[in-house]
Amino acid sequence: KAGVTQTPRYLIKTRGQQVTLSCSPISGHRSVSWYQQTPGQGLQFLFEYFSETQRNKGNFPGRFSGRQFSNSRSEMNVSTLELGDSALYLCASSLARVASYNEQFFGPGTRLTVL
Amino acid sequence: GEDVEQSLFLSVREGDSSVINCTYTDSSSTYLYWYKQEPGAGLQLLTYIFSNMDMKQDQRLTVLLNKKDKHLSLRIADTQTGDSAIYFCAESFWDGGYNKLIFGAGTRLAVHP
Numbered sequence: 001k002a003g004v005t006q007t008p009r010y011l012i013k014t015r016g017q018q019v020t021l022s023c024s025p026i027s028g029h030r031s032v033s034w035y036q037q038t039p040g041q042g043l044q045f046l047f048e049y050f051s052e053t054q055r056n057k058g059n060f061p062g063r064f065s066g067r068q069f070s071n072s073r074s075e076m077n078v079s080t081l082e083l084g085d086s087a088l089y090l091c092a093s094s095l096a097r098v099a100s101y102n103e104q105f106f107g108p109g110t111r112l113t114v115l
Numbered sequence: 116g117e118d119v120e121q122s123l124f125l126s127v128r129e130g131d132s133s134v135i136n137c138t139y140t141d142s143s144s145t146y147l148y149w150y151k152q153e154p155g156a157g158l159q160l161l162t163y164i165f166s167n168m169d170m171k172q173d174q175r176l177t178v179l180l181n182k183k184d185k186h187l188s189l190r191i192a193d194t195q196t197g198d199s200a201i202y203f204c205a206e207s208f209w210d211g212g213y214n215k216l217i218f219g220a221g222t223r224l225a226v227h228p
Contacts, residue, residue: 004157033216042220043158043203056215090157102207102214103148106157 002026004093004107012113018079021110025072025093032074033104034066037088046089049074050096078112086114119219121204126225133191135222137204140185145214147180149189150203152221158203161189191224199226 005024013019025032033056034046045058049068066076072093078085088111092104118140127133139147144166150158164171164178164187171178177190191198204219 035218043218045217056210092158096214102146103160103163104158104216106150106159108155108157 006107006110010111014115017081020077023074023091029093031094031096033092034076035090081114121219121222124223133194135189135202137187139206141208143208144206146207147187148205152201196226
């Protein structure tokens with residue numbers, strides 16, 4: 001079974017631009033979560049999508065948005081990029097079974113650099 | 116609110132045991148996890164423990180859970196240079212009808228000869 005894939009792996013943008021990152025979950029996984037990882041703030045939860053609906057959201061400004069398609073693939077978008085948005089963006093998928101152990105499987109991440 | 120705390124750094128000599136500690140706040144946790152992140156990679160699940168267990172052993176890894184103190188630890192026996200990585204503790208609990216996962220900031224483990 002293929003793992004979680006994220007594209008692109010590396011991205012360089014300038015302040016004010018917008019960016020779209022893509023995540024393909026493991027086949028059969030319906031939940032996709034996004035995280036931002038920076039040296040100063042650690043791993044911070046952005047949002048989670050389940051069956052095309054955002055069901056949980058972290059404390060990030062509205063410039064960060066996402067969506068999930070019917071095939072469970074997910075995209076996240078960051079508009080009006082700021083220098084502080086430079087980070088490793090990780091995507092994770094899970095089966096999201098009710099009342100059960102749910103391992104999150106992580107992709108390798110997209111390294112975004114904002115100049 | 117929910118919070119998971121870990122010490123940021125740990126340095127050990129090759130062959131010694133490493134103990135990484137974590138505290139969490141939500142008493143309704145269902146599962147607690149340890150993830151490992153190697154340089155340039157995503158997070159990989161190392162092991163997990165159900166909240167009604169006290170201990171779990173998996174080869175060189177031993178997880179201890181003290182529910183009263185909300186304290187979780189990961190012991191790595193015979194630590195090797197390949198164990199150098201960032202280790203994340205995470206707790207999951209029910210929130211609004213589904214499992215929510217909260218991560219700690221990660222502990223950077225450095226193994227030196």
